[in-house]
Amino acid sequence: MTGITLTAEQIRNAPAPVRQWIEQEVIATLGLAPRTPEAAPPPQAAHLVACSVEDMAGVLEHIRGVLPAVNVLFELGRPGISFGRPAVMTFRLMDILHHTRLQDVGLVMTCLEMINQALTEVKKDPSARFCGFDNEGHCLIAPQTQVSIATLWQTMMERQQAARTVPAA
Numbered sequence: 001m002t003g004i005t006l007t008a009e010q011i012r013n014a015p016a017p018v019r020q021w022i023e024q025e026v027i028a029t030l031g032l033a034p035r036t037p038e039a040a041p042p043p044q045a046a047h048l049v050a051c052s053v054e055d056m057a058g059v060l061e062h063i064r065g066v067l068p069a070v071n072v073l074f075e076l077g078r079p080g081i082s083f084g085r086p087a088v089m090t091f092r093l094m095d096i097l098h099h100t101r102l103q104d105v106g107l108v109m110t111c112l113e114m115i116n117q118a119l120t121e122v123k124k125d126p127s128a129r130f131c132g133f134d135n136e137g138h139c140l141i142a143p144q145t146q147v148s149i150a151t152l153w154q155t156m157m158e159r160q161q162a163a164r165t166v167p168a169a
Contacts, residue, residue: 023094023137048088049119049128050144056152059130062118071100072111076131076141077149088132088140096139105137112139 011022063069075096080089096108112131119130132140
């Protein structure tokens with residue numbers, strides 16, 4: 001058996017297929033694979049609902065008391081990688097885990113399922129899905145949903161800023 005050592009810089013500069021292979025090896029070695037069945041096919045974009053800002057505000061109201069779920073929701077307002085036809089935005093579960101500082105990918109999945117459930121209540125449609133998952137550790141959402149989350153975040157920050165600048169009477 002031969003081992004090699006790579007610096008973070010070397011990994012960052014490696015071609016995408018090499019980085020993906022390294023990521024999969026690390027995930028497998030550390031036992032951090034998401035809790036999704038291996039036999040499940042990747043979801044189709046048609047199963048995902050394109051959510052409006054109002055939909056996202058409704059979801060936020062449903063999950064407001066669960067801070068980790070709120071953090072995961074707003075994490076998906078960051079730009080993701082768009083691919084496919086119809087297009088979907090992809091986010092690595094490991095990136096969500098890192099940015100939200102949750103303990104493991106299982107907690108990220110739990111938060112995402114809470115968000116899915118909140119959306120079914122907001123839309124009053126049990127088949128509506130906020131997100132889906134693939135077998136390679138990615139969360140998939142509709143591009144409009146990502147834009148709506150980012151817009152909701154920006155609106156909330158603007159309101160908070162305006163509230164700070166209004167002089168007390």
